Amino acid sequence: MSDGTEGNGDGVDADGDATTGDVAPADDADDADPDDERDVDVLIMEATYRALRTHGYAELSVSHIADEFEKSKSLLYYHYDSKDDLIAGFLSFAGDHFIEMLDEAERDADDPVGTLRAFVDLYLGAELDEEMAAAQRLILDLRAQAVSEPRFREEFTRIDRHLRERIVDAVEDGVDTGVFPADIDPEAVGSYVLATLSGAMLQRHTAEDDVVTPVRDVIHARLDEFVDE
Amino acid sequence: MSDGTEGNGDGVDADGDATTGDVAPADDADDADPDDERDVDVLIMEATYRALRTHGYAELSVSHIADEFEKSKSLLYYHYDSKDDLIAGFLSFAGDHFIEMLDEAERDADDPVGTLRAFVDLYLGAELDEEMAAAQRLILDLRAQAVSEPRFREEFTRIDRHLRERIVDAVEDGVDTGVFPADIDPEAVGSYVLATLSGAMLQRHTAEDDVVTPVRDVIHARLDEFVDE
Numbered sequence: 286m287s288d289g290t291e292g293n294g295d296g297v298d299a300d301g302d303a304t305t306g307d308v309a310p311a312d313d314a315d316d317a318d319p320d321d322e323r324d325v326d327v328l329i330m331e332a333t334y335r336a337l338r339t340h341g342y343a344e345l346s347v348s349h350i351a352d353e354f355e356k357s358k359s360l361l362y363y364h365y366d367s368k369d370d371l372i373a374g375f376l377s378f379a380g381d382h383f384i385e386m387l388d389e390a391e392r393d394a395d396d397p398v399g400t401l402r403a404f405v406d407l408y409l410g411a412e413l414d415e416e417m418a419a420a421q422r423l424i425l426d427l428r429a430q431a432v433s434e435p436r437f438r439e440e441f442t443r444i445d446r447h448l449r450e451r452i453v454d455a456v457e458d459g460v461d462t463g464v465f466p467a468d469i470d471p472e473a474v475g476s477y478v479l480a481t482l483s484g485a486m487l488q489r490h491t492a493e494d495d496v497v498t499p500v501r502d503v504i505h506a507r508l509d510e511f512v513d514e
Numbered sequence: 515m516s517d518g519t520e521g522n523g524d525g526v527d528a529d530g531d532a533t534t535g536d537v538a539p540a541d542d543a544d545d546a547d548p549d550d551e552r553d554v555d556v557l558i559m560e561a562t563y564r565a566l567r568t569h570g571y572a573e574l575s576v577s578h579i580a581d582e583f584e585k586s587k588s589l590l591y592y593h594y595d596s597k598d599d600l601i602a603g604f605l606s607f608a609g610d611h612f613i614e615m616l617d618e619a620e621r622d623a624d625d626p627v628g629t630l631r632a633f634v635d636l637y638l639g640a641e642l643d644e645e646m647a648a649a650q651r652l653i654l655d656l657r658a659q660a661v662s663e664p665r666f667r668e669e670f671t672r673i674d675r676h677l678r679e680r681i682v683d684a685v686e687d688g689v690d691t692g693v694f695p696a697d698i699d700p701e702a703v704g705s706y707v708l709a710t711l712s713g714a715m716l717q718r719h720t721a722e723d724d725v726v727t728p729v730r731d732v733i734h735a736r737l738d739e740f741v742d743e
Binding site for chain 1: 570571572651654655657658659660661662666667668670671674675678701702703705706708709710711712713714715716717719720721722723725728729731732
């Protein structure tokens with residue numbers, strides 16, 4: 286799972302400057318103080334991110350998050366009941382942001398092969414600055430907690446599903462336009478590529494040997510074959 | 515499982531349950547002196563496993579492990595200084611066991627294709643009983659901690675490297691015997707397959723959608739092609 290891309294430098298960035306704000310619910314426009322409501326939530330999520338960066342999931346407490354929150358603590362406690370409640374909210378926020386990045390990558394790509402290449406680069410950037418690496422490590426920490434916390438699992442299911450469906454769509458488009466062979470099973474390819482990307486990211490941050498480079502190379506070389514044909 | 519847990523030398527068969535994360539303590543049929551260093555260590559590791567199963571990494575304390583340890587607590591504190599010290603020991607123990615299973619799978623396989631199939635089945639068993647599922651979840655929990663704990667990272671690097679090297683060896687054997695095409699890059703295939711297996715296992719336990727079945731199917735179907743040729 287990823288929320289990092291050095292491609293546009295637009296990761297799960299706690300500074301707020303890279304956050305466009307389009308993760309806010311659209312129907313806020315009818316509420317009394319939509320910007321305030323949305324801003325409070327974004328500020329809470331950014332505080333959660335900073336607290337997670339500092340403490341990691343195992344050591345994190347709600348008071349750590351409150352310490353990072355600049356507004357009245359009561360606002361935070363009003364919106365969220367527990368540490369896992371805050372983390373579930375954070376994963377939803379980070380997931381929306383990741384899905385935004387997928388949308389953008391898809392819009393920017395010229396064709397199915399370009400879309401697949403963009404997804405690989407989004408998930409497994411050839412280079413990773415420290416900010417993005419830290420964000421990915423944090424997400425992996427939370428992903429491991431999804432083995433026992435259903436709300437985290439739900440968010441990772443949603444995020445995985447989005448990426449897999451987009452891979453499937455790109456492969457189907459490629460089959461339709463004759464770039465990929467007609468006997469390819471887009472669903473199976475989607476699951477396979479998603480597993481490969483997820484595993485390479487896991488290994489990037491939890492073991493020494495570089496698997497990202499060979500995995501990127503294999504996928505790009507495979508795509509080259511179709512383009513050259 | 516006091517048999518074979520020292521990794522090499524005694525040639526005693528493991529329990530034959532070919533599933534990754536099979537770190538569950540089995541019946542201790544060993545009649546050796548209870549004061550034997552190795553037996554004490556095995557008992558400590560089994561206590562660590564039980565405590566991890568119950569509490570998970572985040573909540574685990576040394577006293578939880580001591581509670582699961584049947585012998586004098588002072589023995590435990592004599593051997594290990596901290597929670598992470600115990601966990602690093604446990605990962606080494608579990609890693610040795612996993613490597614034993616790879617050895618066994620390799621010995622039992624008839625040819626390179628059979629070896630690769632066995633590794634897939636070892637990592638991504640089509641069915642997983644609750645004991646094995648719990649063991650894999652526990653390992654993933656610890657793997658996520660490897661992002662920040664160098665000793666855990668070292669153990670996962672060792673385990674990953676063993677599996678990758680065996681995949682590479684099998685692919686090289688397949689190229690040498692003409693089963694696989696000569697232009698295959700065994701190193702790249704090894705990294706790629708390892709990433710795919712790791713990612714599918716991660717997703718199996720942290721998201722709802724089944725990726726294990728399609729990933730198994732894709733790999734076995736790909737291998738079928740070479741066998742049929």
